[in-house]
Amino acid sequence: MGVFSAIHEGLKKSRDALSRELRQMFGGERLTEEMLEELEESLIRADVGVGPALKMSDALRDRALGRPVDRKTARALLAEVAMEMLPEPSEPAFAEPLHVVLVIGVNGAGKTTTIGKLARRYAAMGRKVMLAAGDTFRAAAIEQLEEWAKRSGADIVKHHLGSDSAAVAFDAYNAAKARGCDTLLVDTAGRLHNKANLMEELAKIVRVLRRNDPALPHETLLVVDGATGQNAVAQIKSFNRDIPLTGLVVTKLDGSARGGAVLAMAHELGLPIRWVGVGEGIDDLVPFSRKEYVDGLFPEEDGEA
Template identity: 50%
Template sequence: MGFFSKLRKGLEKTKKSFIQNIETVVRGYAKIDDEMYEDLEAVMLTSDIGVETTDYLLGKIREGVKSKEIRDGNDVVPYLEKCVVELLEENAEPMPDRTGTTEVIFIVGVNGVGKTTTIGKLAKYYTQQGKKVMLAAGDTFRAAASEQLTIWAERNDVPIVKHQEGADAAAVVFDATASAKARGIDVLLVDTAGRLHTKSNLMEELRKMARVAGRNIDGAPHETLLVLDATTGQNAVSQAKLFGDVVPLTGVVLTKLDGTAKGGIILSIKRELGVPVRWVGVGEGADDLRPFDAAQFADALFDKNVTQREQEED
């Protein structure tokens, strides 16, 4: 199965919990009234798009009613589809091109969201793009973390810099950045320990890692990607907000979109965290991560251009 097909299949539950529930609600209304807005609000809130994005979409529907684009309940869903596409586009931003320097990418997030797996997938993606990739085992906290990353390094045939368990993570970053620079590496992917914002020593460690990276390579880390597990919904977003206070985030990797009903979370990321969605993950395999493409995502969610998309995919 290609990426589009996996994404489409993965979003089936989200579609059900969001679009189809909305359809069920609005179908009953010949006339738009306050009761319908209340029902809509309830459905939206349970689909994990968040309070703010719910308010935004309800405001949009009110506008549509005023401008007569929505005349009865049946007009709501097609109108809402347009609004959702706009929100997806808001979350997309072109990836900056940093050819010519060693690009240092930090991967951060709470425990178990898919950081290390994402690094393995990114290593494959960038290698296929013809880039020289190196990994840094910056999770020195959890036992076996560096072994897990080493497996991904071997699979992708890329070098890895690691220290012993319990070593200073900033020292790993220092060595890795120096080595990457010396070897003319294009992309250095830095794994970090899963941490909660409440663990102040670990958050301080993250700050130190970022500081140290910048000593060896100008402007590093160039990207700090926050990994969010889509299955945790809005919970993930609120936990993650606090990472931005410690290290400036440049984007989000949304993982585990395969099979969750909470995929609607993607609509609220830019609004709540102020950063674009850069990558989406739809499985545990090395090919199950791609740059976020708003149009592709919308097609997968609304079952549009399916045949064409399926023909395009590898």
Template identity: 55%
Template sequence: MGFLGKIIKGLSKSRESMIKEVKGVFGKGKLTDAVIENIEEKLLACDISIDVASAIMEHVRKEAKGEEIDSRQLLGWMAQATRDLLPATPAWVAKAKPHVILMIGVNGAGKTTTIGKLAHHYKAKGLKVMVAAGDTFRAGAIAQLERWAERVEVEIVKHQEGSDAASVAFDAYASAKARGTDVLIIDTAGRLQNKAHLMEELRKLVRVLRKHDESLPHECLLVIDGNTGQNAIQQGQGFNSIVKLDGLVVTKLDGTAKGGAIIPICREFGIPVFWVGVGEDLDDLIRFDREEYVQGLFLKDAESTELIPDPTALPEGTSASDFYLGV
């Protein structure tokens, strides 16, 4: 199943309702304030925040220029405005050997599960993968990652529970380098920004990892539970000051009919969504594709679209995760 098929598994309700709801409140005519307000409410109901909903409708208002329009044009402009709010997801490129991915986020966001899925994904591409049990804090966390490593059949580097997370990361890198590993994925303990000692631990982990190479980690992914809305945004902010975030993983989108949560999350952090989690199985991880997402939310099944082609779109038939430039 491709991106659209899978995300629609999670998004179908919001997609159908968004298109149906918009058509329900507006067929053809001039856009009145009442109609705009009504549509803003529909957007809020699918977890799009107030400021994002206003930004989308402001764009529509400008495009409509007070003239008579139909629902097809309206949905097209909404889609366009939404796309402009989302930074494009880059094609995945291995930056070195090993390419090091650091997973961070608050408790229970889905870090460890996503590592299992990612390890599976890269392994299926023929890459040699290693995972590092950098969550030495939570009881059972090492065993949990071990189960994933066994299931996916990738190597794992681990120390004792309660040991220094930074030295796990340091050792894992050395081991990955020595074994010719292509991708090393480092798990970390869930932490909230108000837990000073854990935030300090993360700072140390990055500092120690950089003793190997200043450019580490190559990819720092912030994992966010797509169900926690505005809360997730606030909780994630503290990580910015410790390590440069490259991309977001938004998990548990299968559990919600409100796929719109991606937009405010992405806008707030100003970085692209790299992956979307749509279930607990190995294959339930999708490389995010802005174009397909927007189409899925506003345009699928609409007879025609007014969407201008995305200048950064990948060639047809490819997805961002197909690109691997080995080094």
């Protein structure tokens, strides 16, 4: 990695357009309502969401209406407001003796890949990781998770295609305990015959885990595809209604021009973003950093966009 963080690199496309527009907008002239309106439009185009866009333009209006504003001042204020809108990331402590993480999300969001990357990361920390092949709906899903288990050195519990995913989670939990694992990552399906089925299946996994210990799962991470932009917000709300989430993983930030949506997601739901996926490789998962994100979207350096 170069001078810039992976998050900064991942936000390149999202940042470029926004930077260009901000530079044109704030050239040191006095701030007018028209400029604020233009700003709102730019921010909405950058997928930050209507709520956050209005919040940012309001902050600028309060501070500077009628006064000369250059790009540096505007940027600093936008960054400050964005920072306040993002929930403080909290790294949950690992539960002892076995930390259980349930990973959910729609098909193709990046659940299985994220689990593979997490397994690698945790293994590198010296943790003993067990994977549960809870996506029993697709044959390829079980094989894919096995591949990640091999690559990360994790154990895996799998049943056959079409079996009960809650039973897989239950068995994996017990196997993890028996084998002295300290981390269990549970993969799940992203699509069943219909959405009600999926939510029921996920709820059942939670219920069955809780029979072992009411504190389970310690983390429930919803994986969302960063390129989904605004639609991710509706997706998150819909999952959160049925399955209480503890945090988000935003994948495919690399290559997406919709990185601004991270702000909308965090703002609308108050859920911490725990991890960010920045590529398909095993090491392409980084902890979310509010500062890196805000600097990546509203860079201090003028020339670099």
